[in-house]
Amino acid sequence: MFGRNILSSVAVEIGASRTRVFQKNMGEIFSAPTLIAFRRGRTRTDSNIVCIGEDAHPLIGRAPTSVEVVRPVASGAIVDTEATVLYINRIMSQAIPGFWVAKPRIICAVPSASTLVTRTAFSEVFRNLGCTDVKMVPQHLAVLAGCGVDFTKRGGTLIVNMGAGSTDVAITSFGATVANTSIKIGGDEMNRCIKQFFRRSRKIDIGDATVEHVKKEIGCAIYSDNYGTIKTTIRAKCLETRRSVAVDISKNDIAQAIKPVLERISDRIFDAFECVSPEIASDVLSGCAFLSGGVARMESIQDYFRSSTAVQFQNLGSQQSLISSGLLNILGQPRSFSSYFG
Numbered sequence: 001m002f003g004r005n006i007l008s009s010v011a012v013e014i015g016a017s018r019t020r021v022f023q024k025n026m027g028e029i030f031s032a033p034t035l036i037a038f039r040r041g042r043t044r045t046d047s048n049i050v051c052i053g054e055d056a057h058p059l060i061g062r063a064p065t066s067v068e069v070v071r072p073v074a075s076g077a078i079v080d081t082e083a084t085v086l087y088i089n090r091i092m093s094q095a096i097p098g099f100w101v102a103k104p105r106i107i108c109a110v111p112s113a114s115t116l117v118t119r120t121a122f123s124e125v126f127r128n129l130g131c132t133d134v135k136m137v138p139q140h141l142a143v144l145a146g147c148g149v150d151f152t153k154r155g156g157t158l159i160v161n162m163g164a165g166s167t168d169v170a171i172t173s174f175g176a177t178v179a180n181t182s183i184k185i186g187g188d189e190m191n192r193c194i195k196q197f198f199r200r201s202r203k204i205d206i207g208d209a210t211v212e213h214v215k216k217e218i219g220c221a222i223y224s225d226n227y228g229t230i231k232t233t234i235r236a237k238c239l240e241t242r243r244s245v246a247v248d249i250s251k252n253d254i255a256q257a258i259k260p261v262l263e264r265i266s267d268r269i270f271d272a273f274e275c276v277s278p279e280i281a282s283d284v285l286s287g288c289a290f291l292s293g294g295v296a297r298m299e300s301i302q303d304y305f306r307s308s309t310a311v312q313f314q315n316l317g318s319q320q321s322l323i324s325s326g327l328l329n330i331l332g333q334p335r336s337f338s339s340y341f342g
């Protein structure tokens with residue numbers, strides 16, 4: 001009745017900002033913000049979901065008091081299990097015909113240095129929905145598999161995946177992960193720094209959705225004398241008069257505001273180098289290094305890390321479904337990857 005879909009394998013990336021679902025033979029079947037809105041004060045059940053994903057996005061900062069908008073994943077971990085289960089159930093039921101009858105095989109990306117508790121929490125979401133064949137794969141391996149790198153045959157390879165809530169820094173060499181850290185900062189922390197920067201320097205409060213928009217529109221990683229004049233105008237609330245005001249923001253404002261976040265990521269890259277042999281470090285420095293995740297889309301970020309760490313990164317940021325497609329590649333070669341499944 002439901003044909004091939006029921007039997008297919010499904011790759012899931014539940015990010016702090018977006019969730020992506022890929023199905024074997026079908027490609028991407030779902031991609032939307034990891035957001036779910038409930039009727040406040042009622043038991044959280046499927047029937048009390050107001051909306052999810054793209055439909056919930058405009059409610060951020062604008063939801064009526066009767067509606068609660070939840071971001072169930074933050075900093076690389078599930079922070080609200082109940083909401084995550086209801087969210088995943090809703091998207092799977094919508095995207096996969098017959099999900100309620102027969103459960104597909106699931107492969108899910110988890111932060112590279114995640115603890116057993118975090119991996120178990122992700123796995124439990126699917127088990128709660130009746131899925132029994134559930135595999136967890138560290139994010140950095142999914143990145144490599146997504147861009148077609150056979151990491152079992154390559155020497156030192158550095159992967160820096162910068163998401164909304166977390167950044168993974170890992171080095172692999174001939175199939176082994178030899179350095180591995182996850183930091184709980186990424187695009188969301190940049191937004192916090194931008195908000196803070198303008199509260200202090202210009203005494204204005206910028207809304208969350210506006211900060212996110214401005215960062216993507218004019219954000220850049222490197223301060224430049226030429227950038228002072230490139231501006232965008234936004235509306236914000238003046239902290240002194242409490243009135244709405246129009247404010248000009250320049251590229252350099254953003255570069256200055258997010259600098260502390262970039263410096264912390266650079267420090268983690270140096271920490272990773274300290275864990276590896278000179279040979280592996282030399283492989284990485286000769287060009288085996290990748291930047292991925294949404295933050296890698298920011299203007300001049302590759303140049304920033306080249307000057308701060310001397311590593312020549314290849315930027316994979318534009319490949320939005322790299323991790324999900326990498327997960328499916330991994331499922332296609334279960335033997336080569338069996339030792340990495342958590």
Ligand SMILES: Nc1ncnc2c1ncn2[C@@H]1O[C@H](COP(=O)(O)OP(=O)(O)OP(=O)(O)O)[C@@H](O)[C@H]1O
Pocket residue numbers: 014015016017018019073075076162163164165166167186187188212215216217219292293294295296297298299
């Ligand atoms: N052009 C851009 N410039 C700067 N930041 C960007 C740009 N495009 C996307 N981002 C940021 O990338 C982040 C989303 O990246 P990604 O989709 O990799 O995150 P995620 O996988 O949902 O999060 P995580 O991996 O932390 O759970 C957001 O913080 C977003 O603001």
Ligand SMILES: [Mg+2]
Pocket residue numbers: 015016163164293
């Ligand atoms: Mg991610």
